[in-house]
Amino acid sequence: ILNVEQSPQSLHVQEGDSTNFTCSFPSSNFYALHWYRWETAKSPEALFVMTLNGDEKKKGRISATLNTKEGYSYLYIKGSQPEDSATYLCAFIMAGGGNKLTFGTGTQLKVEL
Amino acid sequence: GAGVSQSPRYKVAKRGQDVALRCDPISGHVSLFWYQQALGQGPEFLTYFQNEAQLDKSGLPSDRFFAERPEGSVSTLKIQRTQQEDSAVYLCASTTGAYNEQFFGPGTRLTVL
Numbered sequence: 001i002l003n004v005e006q007s008p009q010s011l012h013v014q015e016g017d018s019t020n021f022t023c024s025f026p027s028s029n030f031y032a033l034h035w036y037r038w039e040t041a042k043s044p045e046a047l048f049v050m051t052l053n054g055d056e057k058k059k060g061r062i063s064a065t066l067n068t069k070e071g072y073s074y075l076y077i078k079g080s081q082p083e084d085s086a087t088y089l090c091a092f093i094m095a096g097g098g099n100k101l102t103f104g105t106g107t108q109l110k111v112e113l
Numbered sequence: 114g115a116g117v118s119q120s121p122r123y124k125v126a127k128r129g130q131d132v133a134l135r136c137d138p139i140s141g142h143v144s145l146f147w148y149q150q151a152l153g154q155g156p157e158f159l160t161y162f163q164n165e166a167q168l169d170k171s172g173l174p175s176d177r178f179f180a181e182r183p184e185g186s187v188s189t190l191k192i193q194r195t196q197q198e199d200s201a202v203y204l205c206a207s208t209t210g211a212y213n214e215q216f217f218g219p220g221t222r223l224t225v226l
Contacts, residue, residue, distance in 0.1 A: 004155070006155075034214060034215070036217075041219070042219060043116065043117065043216075043217045043218055043219045043220070044156075044204070044206075044217040045217075046214035046215065046216070049213065049214050089155060089156070091155075098161070098168075098169050099144070099161065100146065100158040100161055100169065100172070101146070101148075101156075101158065101215065102158070103148075103155030103156045103157070104155050105153070105154055105155045106155055
């Protein structure tokens with residue numbers, strides 16, 4: 001059983017704060033790591049697909065880093081806005097294990113005015 | 114259609130009833146996945162299709178669960194003799210390539226009474 005863990009489970013921040021979450025995954029047999037944002041009543045939306053150790057990706061105020069040797073990824077949000085409120089999910093794909101995503105339980109972010 | 118659609122969005126079933134959940138993937142996407150998200154958990158893999166072929170059904174929790182994609186586009190997830198533990202959000206995702214970002218539908222929330 002693959003173990004993908006996310007922390008914290010939930011987070012409340014004030015508008016303008018910067019924040020970050022952690023995703024840990026198996027360091028062996030790594031193929032890819034995905035980040036998704038899931039707003040209430042909407043479809044999960046892909047943020048990043050990361051495949052190489054040391055990858056850093058950025059989309060607007062959101063960025064992510066990847067360390068496959070130690071098995072973790074960080075997601076950063078700079079200057080949080082209320083529209084950033086969502087559940088952030090990471091998902092791991094194992095090399096040679098098929099292409100299914102193994103998700104963490106998510107970090108629920110609430111940005112308050 | 115621009116995205117993945119699922120129907121119904123909400124389904125209430127009495128225990129023992131059969132249900133069918135539909136997924137319309139993005140046109141041209143050969144890969145289609147089904148996931149189950151129980152309350153407080155991350156989505157968990159159920160099954161995967163490449164065109165009409167079901168290549169992995171290792172995540173189906175019991176023989177009451179059956180999925181098909183007969184013409185390589187629309188897929189149906191059928192649950193026979195529903196039980197309370199089947200209550201969950203069922204997500205469908207499609208993608209152009211097996212390891213690429215997955216495009217999710219909004220999910221079907223199934224409640225079994």
